Amino acid sequence: MKAAVLHEYDETLSRDEFVRYQDVPTPDITRPDDVIVRIGGAGVCRTDLHIVEGIWRSKVDMALPYIMGHENAGWVEAVGRGVESVKVGDPVICHPLVTSGHCLACRRGDDMHATESRFPGINTNGGYAEYLATGERSLIRLPSTLAPKDVAPYTDAGLTAYRAAKKASRHLLPGQFAVVIGAGGLGHIGIQVLNALCAAEVIVVDRSETALALAKECGAHHTVQGGDDAVERVLELTHGNGAEAVIDFVGEGNAIAQGLAMTRNAGYYYIVGYGGKIDIPTIDMITSEKTIVGNLVGTYPELVELMALADRGLVHLATREYRLSEANQALRDLHHGKVKGRAVLIP
Template identity: 55%
Template sequence: MSQTMRAVQVVGYHQALEMTEVPVPEPAGPFDVVVKIGGAGVCRTDLHILEGQWAQKSQVQLPYTIGHENAGWVHAVGSAVTNVAEGDKVIVHPLITCGLCRACRSGDDVHCQNNEFPGIDTNGGYAEYLRTSARSVVKIDDSLEPADVAALADAGLTAYHAVAKAARRLRPGHRAVLIGAGGLGHIGIQALRAMSAAEIVVVDRNPDAVKLALSIGADHGVVAEGGQVAEVLELTGGRGAEVVVDFVGEGGSTAEGVQMLQQAGDYHVVGYGENLDVPTIDIISAEINFIGNLVGSYNDLTELMVLAARGDVKLHTQKYALDDFATAVADLDAGTVRGRAILVP
């Protein structure tokens, strides 16, 4: 007789999530790993899923269990798994990947041609257990607790992936503008500080978020009250920054962000929700680049875990019991979560 577990499921778009009882997953293939969830991050993408924004892209069959930021302990393994054992503390890379396609072989797991994405197109981690694969689990340092690092699996990984790309371009004396110091931004600031000597300017509407940004490594904080473009230009000698990393991507942030970019600058889109509206003449005359960022590779996640174990990246979290999932989602939607909301079974 198979055991059952609690799981929070999407039962319909524009409908509230529902708690249900489903069977505990078991390893089905030789490389499967079942993780006992210690923490599941609540992400703005989960709100976008409920709004139906991912319905066409994911083609997921409802109902299914949501949640793509997961960490915990290895509960069971398939017959061929050798990299982890039962009881190991792990963080879960968001994608289940094949390892055989061109993208996987070049370490670019996110673009695996045969991937599954728990929480997006198959069952995720707003539950007591999650099935993933041996290729997706990263052992974490003894000093780290799953509930404290769960959101690094996606929010942290996405922020790290974007700023690691940005850091390859940034030299000492260069400037980077980071828009948004919330759940993703506060991780991006710390990761960029650890990886780059560039001057970091953080822009956010919330004065408390700006204060937090300054305390974790930003050189300048700008409260977005209408004059933020002028203020950033002043901080960058009138030229704008070499790199802008936009963790917001909605509410008009992109139109302002592009004005903060210098010639031949890179605009990294991380947060999303609105359309880019930029005259093409502005793109060619300034020769600027728009760069999309989605999650990050397995190697990105292992590197981020090194920064976490060293204390260079700390996640600010607000924890909720799994049963209080509705409150966590409502708080995130209302913008009252500081850092990241984590469900703890």
């Protein structure tokens, strides 16, 4: 099969070629619950750029050459002898983690902290290819309203945004405020989820005029141009108090300090983007009683819930399509901020 393969890291992201389009062996069924999926769409994520940079070397055991792609959807191509819930030809979306289902975390539905798992595109070959090896337990059949190429990025970008927004929605009441920092691939989904799950006013902060325009299309009630005065403008909109919830999809640069400053006392700051550091004096944590919450992708049931929202038209993805052979162009465009929403590779 054809695949876009990472052969070496590029810490400066300056090479013309990040991955090599080449022939590789097609994956086989090796376990009774294995499923081979013919890829209909593979999302291109900023995490993929971090993988190219080598940032993930200290977190997971990856041996090069290796195939990225952890946002995948397509059609069932082959199944192991124990598979019963899907059949060949079914359109499916893949939860990003393949788990055994036997550990206590799995039995509690806490997929992301399973003790027995593999993560295609992160620590094993992923979906920048014509075919993907995954497991039955990770698959959700798609309704006829949703095409694989249109929903693939929901498996990480959508699911991560959904998880954070769902957490926030549980304590947001009418008349209260939620701030979304970053209206890109994750943020534009988070805005829609907040509107679907709660009645808070949504304020979106971003430096890009294009991203702010997308935020408006997705239902933002207020938009704020990112910059040194962003905190002041958010405080004006929230009557000087700050927001009850701030979801930071950037997580680096001055976004963290600004996000915490936008969070009202006893409010919640949800950190989703990464690359920076949270540095706050303990006395400030005590006197403000702010809660800082980390977010790691999401569970299988949450992906089911997100697909239900998509099926009803309550959330939609802004996507830009590339051929699998154009993977380098997609990665470069993402790196240089030229992608509105999410990029999707199509074999």
